[in-house]
Each structure stands twice: as structure tokens, then as C-alpha cells.
Amino acid sequence: MNYQRVVIKVGSSTLTAGGRHISPPRVIDLVKAICQLKQSGIQVLLVSSGAIAAGREALGYPELPKFIPAKQMLAAIGQPRLMEMYERFFAIYEEKVAQVLLTRADLTDRRRYLNARSTLEALIHQSVIPIINENDTVATEEIRFGDNDNLSAQVASLIEADLLILLTDQDGVYDQDPRRNPHARLFGRIESAEIPPEMWAAAGGSVSGVGTGGMITKLQAADLARRSGCAVVVASGSVPLNILRIVNNEPIGTYFSPVLNKIEARKRYILTAAKGNGQIYIDAGAELALIRGRSLLPIGITKVSGDFERGDAVEVLCGKASSVAMGITNYAARDLEKLIGHQSTEIETILGYTYGDEVIHRNNLVMIQSIERNCNG
Template structure:
């Protein structure tokens, strides 16, 4: 398969097959395709809508209420029903799945962001399929993602996915509404740095009336993800084996190639990170280890300067005071000062907890090129 780490977003219209009830065959087919994809060695996470639709079905409501508490009530009723279907079908294949409910605060607050990323890394590396939804039952307007398209793009960025697949009730992005315009044609690729205005105008709104998003929200999500180095595909959830086709690199739907590499995206993130004056001074052994691609361990730290929280971007200096790298710390400054020079297996006994063996993991670090030594007399 072309893509190793895949995020799949399934909309309500796909899960209900255009009706007002969950389509059990469609939910089963999604799990089947995910399992076939995992057999190739891919890691897969599923962002799913449908909780409110499941709640409406349980309550025999013809229409969803317009006020937020009513929708939250239906989400609370429908979420366990929806997850139960996924869990049942994944267990039929011997697959372990996990429910993850998020709000915007989980991905904007630095500590929560790091905790969320650590959880996802553990689940994906452990072969588990995370099933993700917005925590509708508690989210207020201020902490909502607004739609699961936006949530899926943020998750794709969080886990540095290779592919974000947005499944909808259309074959992709068209030049017009294919239901009304017989001349509307499918736009197969969007690779411009800025999505053309006419594409936004053609996107329109939600067609099915079942979900909260529409093609516009998918365009926004695609633009966000591709700028973080993620390939995006918008395609029809009803097309046979659509997940397998997209992951194998076949030309289906509308494709958005990444505008930057994942490495470049990480570099930009680290260089743009707020540096509050935090400095980690390291010894020669640690400097050599970093140059070889290793992580910074507490044993290699000589001094911690400044005050900073976990997840802060700090400067890393060698014994001469030259900047070796910048990186995000796994511990705050007060905790790092307690474990300076200690072995990683001593961290828990000293702090009473551990956030990992590394003070700064190599995945969260950007090495800087050594400065050229000045010649005498220059």
C-alpha cells in the first residue's frame, strides 16, 4: 500500500446510506475494508459521525432538534450505540478498537495535545483502531471543532498521517452541483497553493441534510491537512472498496497532494514554536548522539536554564554554547532540573511518574547545521 498511516473520516450520509437510520451493512463494510488495509501493515484511525443519527433512531425522532442541549442529548444516546456496532464488527475480525472523544481544547492546550498524541501513538503502534468523534455531550460552542471534517484534519496533523480520506455522498469535488448541473465535472486534483475561488463557490453546502458539514467543510479540512504534509482524498463512501483504492494510490475522487513534506511541516512547527528563553545545555556525548539521530536523555543534560512547561520549544546548546537543535520538551523545567544527569530508568523513582525516557524525543527535535568556524584574522 502507498499509505502507511491512514485517517478515514466517515460522514453521516455514508453511515446511513442516505436514509434516517444507520445502515448496518455499510458500517460492517467499513470495518471489513479497514481490516484488509491493516493486513498490508497500515495503521488506521477512524473519525466517525453518526452519533446524533443513532440517537434519533433510538428515540424514533423524525427530525433532530435545533437547540444544542437536544443535540447533545441525542449524541449521548447514540454514541454508545454507534460504537457498539463498530466494536462488534471489529471483534468479529479479532481486532481491538478504542473509543476516543475529543474537544478542541484537547488539541489546543499544549499538555492535552501532547497527551492526545501520546495516546494515539500508543494505540496505532499497538495495532489498535482508534474510533474518534467529537465529545458532543460536553462540548460548548467555544470548544467545539464545528464538524468532524475539521476534527479529522487536526487528527491527521497530530499523528502525521500519510493520507486523510474524507468519505461523503458525492464522488468528489465538482465544478457545480451534479444533482442540478448536468455539465458539472469532477475535479480530479487540486494542487494549487491557494484553492481557486471558483472551487469554494462550487462546493456549496450540505446536500443530504443529515450531517453538520458539507463540501465546504471538506475543502477547509483538505486545505489544513495538505499544508501539514498530508495527502487528502475526497471520495464517495458508497463506491466499492473505496478505502482500499484510496490507500493504494489509485486516482479516485478529488485528490489534494501535500504542499510540503511531513519533515518540512515539522520543521516549520518547531521553528515557529514559542521559545520562552528555555535552554538545555548538554554534554559532548549527548551532542554526538543528537547528531546521529538520537533523542536527548536526561543523563546528557548539564544545565536547565529558564522556566517552561511541558511541550515548550527550547534551545539545546553544546558545551561551547553553540545551538545544536530546538525541540519540544517532554518535561517541564522544574522536573528536568530534578533529573539532570540521571539515567532514564531512574526518572519514575525520582519524580513519582514518567512521561517517557527522553527529555526531548528525536521526533520532536530539529537539528541545526553547525556554524562554520571563523578563520583567524577574518
């Protein structure tokens, strides 16, 4: 399989090389592998833990009460130090990075979800590597449950990645703990739609004591990502250059095949979500453009119905006929009312801002009618 967009999640135990402090040689190896991947033409996003470990190191490993504010304090201290290290090491290879802090709420609220996606897409378009972490100072879920694993899966779904690599302190997913049983068996490839029950049963907690997640969160992340059309590999982070071998489809770690391809996943979402949000009515010229695989532009819109927001899935109709298509709109209904019949070049002048020339991009459109017909029929 050829991968074009890859999300790499690295845990604290990988960054510390199993010790107490962030390991510069390990981070340099990781950065080198990511840069080689990017310079081969692959788009890369990094989801990185390690802020709390960096904060604890900065304070000299103090004895702190085991409660959430203390960990949030450590994250606040460690996050800029972690980013400074990444920025310095990536600069060696003449690559630019950007910090993106997200919370679960950012990816469950539709408008914030779209804003996050737009930001990440803009960074990728500018050839900048996004480095993503849970915003620990305001969200406690990641500290308690190791949600950077699940966050990485949500990011992979958000930007429609082809591959999610979860680097951990084991070679993959085993049927037993390989530290305690040398005969433990590594699960190689999982092709079934459901993750086998024995894998869930074998998943345990964090062993290193540095990170906050365990193998169970890796399985949760894999289950989520593969249902959005993303392949997943759980592998050891002790040799970061293995990232290159994984992308070249070598049998490293535990591989989970996608349950759906990305197009099917997007279409299912659009067709499911479009019911009842609103309608956009278009003229015959716009309908013909959609049939020919083009995007919907404001000049082809004749009417807007409903109270939908940017990012909602809506129904597209032509005249009094049945549905032409379903799609995800880039503009809210109140904005489209002002754009009806106007050229795309006028959007920013009319609204004071723009989310692009397209009302619905062709990649976010599912055709219902695929033949030319009379719009007034």
C-alpha cells in the same frame, strides 16, 4: 505514494446510506475495508460521525426543538450505540477498537494536545483502531458546523498521518452541484499550494439533511491537513471498498497533494516555536550523540533555563557555545531540574511517572550545528 498511516473520516450520510437510520450493511462494508487496510500493514484511525443519527433512531425519530441541548442529548444516547455497533462488527475480523472523544480545546491546549497524541500513539502501538468523534455533549461546535471534518484534519496533523480520506455523499468536489447539473465537472487533482478560488466558490452545504457539514468543511479540512504534510482525498462513501483503491493511488475522487512533507512541517514548527520558551544545556558527549542522530537523554543535561512545559519547543545549547539544536521536550523544566545527570532508567523513580526515556526524541529535534566542535569553545 506509499502510505503508512491513514485517517478515514466518515459522515452521517455515509453511515445511513442516505436514509434516516444507521445502515448495518454500509457499516459492515466500511469495517471490512478498514480491516483489510490494517491487515495489509497500514495503521488506520477512524473519525466517525453518526452519534446524533443513532440517537434519533433509538428514540424513534421524535419531534424535538431545534436547539443545541436536544442535539447533545441525541448524541449522548447515540454514541454508545454507535460504538457498540463498531465493536461488534470489527470483532468479526478479530480487530479491537477504542473510543476517543475530543473537543477543539483538547487540540489547542498544548498539554492536552500531547496527552491526546500519546493516547492515540499508544492505541496504534497496541494494534487497536481508534474511533474518534467530537465530544458532542460538551462541545457545540461540531453540532453547529460539522467540525468532524476539521477534527479529522487536526487528528491527521496530530499523529502525522500520510493520508486523510474524507468520505462523503458525492464522488468528490465538483465545480457545480452534480445533483442539479449533470454536466458538473469533478476536480481531479489539486497540486497548487492554494486551493483554487473556484473550488471555494462551488462548495455548498449539506444536501442529505442527515449530516451537519458540507463540502465547505471538506475544503477547510483539506487545506489544514495538507499544510502539515498529509495528502487528502475527498470521495464517495457509497462504496467503502474504494478506500483500498485510494490507498493504492487509483484516481478516485478529488486528490489534494501535501503542501509540505511531514519532516519540513515539523521542522518549521520547531524552529518557529522554540524562540524564548527556554534552554537546555548539554555536555560534549550529548552534543556528539545529537550530531550522530540520537535522542537527547537526561544524563547529558548540565543545566535547565526558563519555565517551559512538556511539549514546548526549546533551544539546546552546549557550554557557552551557540545553539546546537531546537527540539520539543517531553518534560517540563521543573521535572528536568530533578533529572539532570541521571540515567533514563531512573526517571520513573525520581518523578513517579515517565513520558519515555528521551528528553527530546530525535524525531522532534532540528540540528543547528552539524559538525563536531569543542563544547567549551
